[in-house]
Amino acid sequence: xxxxxxxxxxxxxxxxxxxxxxxxxxxxxxxxxxxxxxxxxxxxxxxxxxxxxxxxxxxxxxxxxxxxxxxxxxxxxxxxxxxxxxxxxxxxxxxxxxxxxxxxxxxxxxxxxxxxxxxxxxxxxxxxxxxxxxxxxxxxxxxxxxxxxxxxxxxxxxxxxxxxxxxxxxxxxxxxxxxxxxxxxxxxxxxxxxxxxxxxxxxxxxxxxxxxxxxxxxxxxxxxxxxxxxxxxxxxxxxxxxxxxxxxxxxxxxxxxxxxxxxxxxxxxxxxxxxxxxxxxxxxxxxxxxxxxxxxxxxxxxxxxxxxxxxxxxxxxxxxxxxxxxxxxxxxxxxxxxxxxxxxxxxxxxxxxxxxxxxxxxxxxxxxxxxxxxxxxxxxxxxxxxxxxxxxx
Amino acid sequence: xxxxxxxxxxxxxxxxxxxxxxxxxxxxxxxxxxxxxxxxxxxxxxxxxxxxxxxxxxxxxxxxxxxxxxxxxxxxxxxxxxxxxxxxxxxxxxxxxxxxxxxxxxxxxxxxxxxxxxxxxxxxxxxxxxxxxxxxxxxxxxxxxxxxxxxxxxxxxxxxxxxxxxxxxxxxxxxxxxxxxxxxxxxxxxxxxxxxxxxxxxxxxxxxxxxxxxxxxxxxxxxxxxxxxxxxxxxxxxxxxxxxxxxxxxxxxxxxxxxxxxxxxxxxxxxxxxxxxxxxxxxxxxxxxxxxxxxxxxxxxxxxxxxxxxxxxxxxxxxxxxxxxxxxxxxxxxxxxxxxxxxxxxxxxxxxxxxxxxxxxxxxxxxxxxxxxxxxxxxxxxxxxxxxxx
Numbered sequence: 001x002x003x004x005x006x007x008x009x010x011x012x013x014x015x016x017x018x019x020x021x022x023x024x025x026x027x028x029x030x031x032x033x034x035x036x037x038x039x040x041x042x043x044x045x046x047x048x049x050x051x052x053x054x055x056x057x058x059x060x061x062x063x064x065x066x067x068x069x070x071x072x073x074x075x076x077x078x079x080x081x082x083x084x085x086x087x088x089x090x091x092x093x094x095x096x097x098x099x100x101x102x103x104x105x106x107x108x109x110x111x112x113x114x115x116x117x118x119x120x121x122x123x124x125x126x127x128x129x130x131x132x133x134x135x136x137x138x139x140x141x142x143x144x145x146x147x148x149x150x151x152x153x154x155x156x157x158x159x160x161x162x163x164x165x166x167x168x169x170x171x172x173x174x175x176x177x178x179x180x181x182x183x184x185x186x187x188x189x190x191x192x193x194x195x196x197x198x199x200x201x202x203x204x205x206x207x208x209x210x211x212x213x214x215x216x217x218x219x220x221x222x223x224x225x226x227x228x229x230x231x232x233x234x235x236x237x238x239x240x241x242x243x244x245x246x247x248x249x250x251x252x253x254x255x256x257x258x259x260x261x262x263x264x265x266x267x268x269x270x271x272x273x274x275x276x277x278x279x280x281x282x283x284x285x286x287x288x289x290x291x292x293x294x295x296x297x298x299x300x301x302x303x304x305x306x307x308x309x310x311x312x313x314x315x316x317x318x319x320x321x322x323x324x325x326x327x328x329x330x331x332x333x334x335x336x337x338x339x340x341x342x343x344x345x346x347x348x349x350x351x352x353x354x355x356x357x358x359x360x361x362x363x364x365x366x367x368x369x370x371x372x373x374x375x376x377x378x379x380x381x382x383x384x385x386x387x388x389x390x391x392x393x
Numbered sequence: 394x395x396x397x398x399x400x401x402x403x404x405x406x407x408x409x410x411x412x413x414x415x416x417x418x419x420x421x422x423x424x425x426x427x428x429x430x431x432x433x434x435x436x437x438x439x440x441x442x443x444x445x446x447x448x449x450x451x452x453x454x455x456x457x458x459x460x461x462x463x464x465x466x467x468x469x470x471x472x473x474x475x476x477x478x479x480x481x482x483x484x485x486x487x488x489x490x491x492x493x494x495x496x497x498x499x500x501x502x503x504x505x506x507x508x509x510x511x512x513x514x515x516x517x518x519x520x521x522x523x524x525x526x527x528x529x530x531x532x533x534x535x536x537x538x539x540x541x542x543x544x545x546x547x548x549x550x551x552x553x554x555x556x557x558x559x560x561x562x563x564x565x566x567x568x569x570x571x572x573x574x575x576x577x578x579x580x581x582x583x584x585x586x587x588x589x590x591x592x593x594x595x596x597x598x599x600x601x602x603x604x605x606x607x608x609x610x611x612x613x614x615x616x617x618x619x620x621x622x623x624x625x626x627x628x629x630x631x632x633x634x635x636x637x638x639x640x641x642x643x644x645x646x647x648x649x650x651x652x653x654x655x656x657x658x659x660x661x662x663x664x665x666x667x668x669x670x671x672x673x674x675x676x677x678x679x680x681x682x683x684x685x686x687x688x689x690x691x692x693x694x695x696x697x698x699x700x701x702x703x704x705x706x707x708x709x710x711x712x713x714x715x716x717x718x719x720x721x722x723x724x725x726x727x728x729x730x731x732x733x734x735x736x737x738x739x740x741x742x743x744x745x746x747x748x749x750x751x752x753x754x755x756x757x758x759x760x761x762x763x764x765x766x767x768x769x770x771x772x773x774x775x776x777x778x779x780x781x782x783x
Binding site: 094120121123125126128130131132133134135136137138139140141142143144161162165166170171172173174175176177178179210211213233234235 | 505507536537538539540541542543546548549550555556557558559560563565566567568569570571573574575576577578596597600601603604607608759760761762763
């Protein structure tokens, strides 16, 4: 019986995997539902044979959809909703970036906003990242609340001086006279064969800048909540979105909600090992989690969301419970978020660890164009499964 | 009256001093005087304003006093630096005072000024006090940035002074942002984004100017051309040293930056223009007597004759002094007394600043983030945990 269950579990997982990878083209990622999560029955420790929805697609039964609370939308729509609500609420909120106005945003996040709020509030800038970022920061010094869109996060490297010196440090060097309530957002991460320069992970470069906060969204729910929180924050916030996650669909509440910028999200509670991740890697981890569960492990998955500062409270509680940590990130091995997180956990929770922290990151190479090479650059679910198995021996 | 005081100076010194003091103060006459600027303005794609500037005795005396104060402050900063009370970088503005003083005369505190690191005098012009200046330079907590900024990071939000920036050229996009906010808020004020001849070669300037011109932002780009980008003369770093023409589609004006009245006229003209038509570039032809900063002697790339030549012929304070005397607004002696007064003021401020304490150790972590914004969270400071694990 157990063997049959086991094989069933394995085969369904592998089917799911291949299905998943086939579907992982830019425009059609399946929705990972957050409901059907924990499948271990806490009472007797055996595994239930509850089926996990791996391929929830567009609402099949409109009637049942109407009866459920909330509304369904895609991640980029959730971002737009959050943005629009904040622009409605506060006339000082404005957007600046390339093609955000008339074009509607290269990932449609600002679609329709220029028609509604005008060309000055949703500003199409020339291709001059350094100076329009500087311009937004100058406007923020007077009290406006600009949102700077980098068409791709990688382009914001050109604005690094403005982000580091003026955005991050002005509050300090002016002795508190100026606050810089900007939001810098844009898609980053490794996409589908976009090439090295368009597949960068800037969170590793920005993390040292004192004075900024960094958050990464991963679901429509947290995208909207973090966008709103970032806009309302008096500090400069960098909101990292991911190119491949814009078409995720989820049902989010109708009522207004704002999430905390400094909190991590418990995706799947567990007992054996803490897996810390963020952004796109969350989905690779959840996929690996399915396999792991079928193999008898009980991973606790936390989406850290807040990249600077780390939510050491949630993370610490988890480490205290499981005593083993795996970090799965998309940053490169050297100097990435995983490296800092490893150091932070070692510093703060060393006594609670039963084994060294395992950090799975992307390779220290420019992202190649060829599909297979690109796949090997990034951490894949199979590697996560292998790492957890080895750690939990 | 002037003759009397001069002839019987020795006998009636105390009385004459009192008399001249009262005369000084009562010359708050605003009867207009028309003065011609030293040189005509040169325009680029614009008709330059007239050479005749309206001024008043009060204004001229104020110019003199303010410039003398600035000059004295910078010289005192020089001594403090050599005494190692000021550390790091210290960029002095002496020689360029006319730009700050002339600009202030043309605008209000609602207009914004942003500049680079040569900002001590501009801060003073915007209403900063000597005490705040020296305290900041010496890193004390009573400084304008609580001692955490230093020479290059002076700010005064309530009078529209946005700093104080260390990276060459980075303040110009910020300045365009200030004017963007002014346009957004429709408040009929302008921004003066100042930079030097060295910074004029930064790409971000042209990017910023492009945006300002595209959206008709009320911005005025002021190039303080002191002819040297640290050690490199302008002819060695710029193919086209006519910085006022560099805006191409944006009009420009070349101004004698050592003549406070010319600066005043140009800034007034530029403000009117910017409010109606968008950005304009002003090139202030000025000169700095000190080197680029205190670590630069300032004589390896230019001759001492050049420096003393400019001091003889174009010094801004001397020009106003001559104007005042020729228009009989004050005597030579009275002006010297003003300078003595100013010196005393500076010395007092330095003494007071030396008493000011250094910032507390806890100040290291304040003002990194603004704490708390409504949604319940612990502060964005890793030092603060929401709970301590048992």
